[in-house]
Amino acid sequence: MKVSLLTKQLARSCFLLMLLSPILRAAEIPVIAAASNIKFALEEISTAFHQETGKTLHISYSSSGNLTRQIQQGGPFELFLSANAQYVVQLYQQHKTLDRGQVFALGRLALLTHIGSGLILDEQLNGLKQAQQSGQLQRIAIANPEHAPFGIAAREILQKQQLWDTILPHLILAENAAQATQFASSGAAQVGLVSYSLALAPTLKNRVRYLLIPDALHQPLQQTAVLLNNAGDTAKLFFHYLLQEKSRGILSRHGYTLP
Amino acid sequence: MDWQALALSVKLSFVTLLFLLPIGILLGRWLAYRQFWGKSLLQTLLALPLVLPPTVLGYYLLVAFSPNQGLGLWLVNTFGTTLIFNFQGLVFASIIFNLPFAIHPMQRAFAAIPREIREAAACCGMRPSLVLWKIELPLAWSGIISAMVICFAHTLGEFGIVLMVGGNIPAETQTIAIAIYDRVQSFDDHAAAIMSFSLLLFSMLTISFTYWLSARSERTHD
Numbered sequence: 001m002k003v004s005l006l007t008k009q010l011a012r013s014c015f016l017l018m019l020l021s022p023i024l025r026a027a028e029i030p031v032i033a034a035a036s037n038i039k040f041a042l043e044e045i046s047t048a049f050h051q052e053t054g055k056t057l058h059i060s061y062s063s064s065g066n067l068t069r070q071i072q073q074g075g076p077f078e079l080f081l082s083a084n085a086q087y088v089v090q091l092y093q094q095h096k097t098l099d100r101g102q103v104f105a106l107g108r109l110a111l112l113t114h115i116g117s118g119l120i121l122d123e124q125l126n127g128l129k130q131a132q133q134s135g136q137l138q139r140i141a142i143a144n145p146e147h148a149p150f151g152i153a154a155r156e157i158l159q160k161q162q163l164w165d166t167i168l169p170h171l172i173l174a175e176n177a178a179q180a181t182q183f184a185s186s187g188a189a190q191v192g193l194v195s196y197s198l199a200l201a202p203t204l205k206n207r208v209r210y211l212l213i214p215d216a217l218h219q220p221l222q223q224t225a226v227l228l229n230n231a232g233d234t235a236k237l238f239f240h241y242l243l244q245e246k247s248r249g250i251l252s253r254h255g256y257t258l259p
Numbered sequence: 260m261d262w263q264a265l266a267l268s269v270k271l272s273f274v275t276l277l278f279l280l281p282i283g284i285l286l287g288r289w290l291a292y293r294q295f296w297g298k299s300l301l302q303t304l305l306a307l308p309l310v311l312p313p314t315v316l317g318y319y320l321l322v323a324f325s326p327n328q329g330l331g332l333w334l335v336n337t338f339g340t341t342l343i344f345n346f347q348g349l350v351f352a353s354i355i356f357n358l359p360f361a362i363h364p365m366q367r368a369f370a371a372i373p374r375e376i377r378e379a380a381a382c383c384g385m386r387p388s389l390v391l392w393k394i395e396l397p398l399a400w401s402g403i404i405s406a407m408v409i410c411f412a413h414t415l416g417e418f419g420i421v422l423m424v425g426g427n428i429p430a431e432t433q434t435i436a437i438a439i440y441d442r443v444q445s446f447d448d449h450a451a452a453i454m455s456f457s458l459l460l461f462s463m464l465t466i467s468f469t470y471w472l473s474a475r476s477e478r479t480h481d
Contacts, residue, residue: 031428031429031431036444058429058430059429060426061427061441061444062426070426072327073344074325074327074341074344075343075344076428178444178445181446182443203446203447204446
């Protein structure tokens with residue numbers, strides 16, 4: 001009696017699981033690996049893409065270096081949007097991509113602070129210097145330069161302004177560009193040297209102050225799209241969509257310079 | 260609320276339980292009743308996930324199942340897939356990091372059954388499988404249930420290993436815990452707050468349920 005009851009319950013839960021699986025796993029939807037700085041622009045582009053083609057994308061955000069490692073280890077991605085060209089070259093040389101990819105935008109950086117902070121924002125980072133000298137600088141967030149291109153650029157800027165060594169004890173290294181922005185925008189860090197496109201995020205409006213950093217202060221951040229070996233039709237379609245006028249318009253509105 | 264991530268987490272937890280239930284019962288019972296050479300070593304290995312940093316386990320899983328070498332390469336050549344950056348990989352990782360949470364309570368529950376009862380059943384000519392089914396499981400059930408509840412909640416909340424071996428792939432490996440992290444990084448505090456609060460409530464329910472269960476079983480034993 002008891003046995004049959006248990007078997008019945010087991011069968012029922014298995015059946016439920018089977019019912020759920022097709023909803024939970026849609027193999028036809030390509031997964032895109034994208035650098036976190038492009039989050040808000042990409043959400044808008046993929047929404048437009050969905051409206052025009054009816055096709056959906058899954059997007060996995062992280063730092064470009066982290067995503068490169070995942071791709072090397074067989075991550076199921078079909079398209080990679082890297083925040084610099086070097087990672088794509090590396091993957092191309094390891095025969096993980098269809099070609100050398102295409103630069104679709106240039107990333108910029110911004111100095112960003114919580115709206116309530118009294119920090120002076122200026123292009124030469126003099127406000128930062130003064131705060132450091134007067135002992136008022138607490139924490140400054142940047143993406144981790146070990147694996148995040150925006151972190152590399154932030155380090156370059158700080159080095160060029162002779163600030164790197166003195167500011168080192170104040171640094172908070174974030175996992176990726178988005179986390180660096182989150183640290184600075186929430187006030188957890190006093191200030192951040194972050195992606196300009198994220199500083200423009202609609203949800204941060206009225207919560208932060210920011211200042212665009214001149215692009216002469218760092219190597220160009222070539223946002224590079226590349227199709228990976230297992231790219232299907234939808235991923236290829238989206239790759240071309242990304243290079244079209246409409247996408248370029250969205251990218252430009254999100255603070256990217258266009259190539 | 261990210262329903263897709265929640266559904267994925269619940270599915271992961273149930274599939275993990277499906278594996279852990281028989282593993283826990285068999286291993287827990289075995290460890291409770293038998294003495295054998297290497298038992299303490301086995302128990303040490305099974306308890307390791309309790310103290311091992313999740314990143315260490317994550318690192319070894321990444322190395323072991325990397326499709327570029329060794330076991331991972333063999334899996335890809337044989338089955339066409341390996342156990343990282345997909346749902347199956349999360350299931351495998353969940354089973355590993357839940358082993359002590361499944362086995363310990365069950366082992367204790369089986370060990371608490373008086374030896375005379377089992378011997379009496381055997382003397383009466385009951386087959387071992389029938390003893391397990393009719394005598395041992397009914398006496399050990401509260402330990403088994405609480406082990407399952409803890410494993411379920413633990414799987415729902417695991418973060419480090421899931422992020423390392425799963426990546427953060429929507430609909431495939433983005434569990435509710437990862438979705439919260441993802442929402443925070445999208446400056447979406449509202450969604451993060453709702454999901455965090457739901458998990459907080461759920462965790463409290465889980466813990467009170469297991470306390471209630473153990474209090475109840477103590478009463479019945481007295």
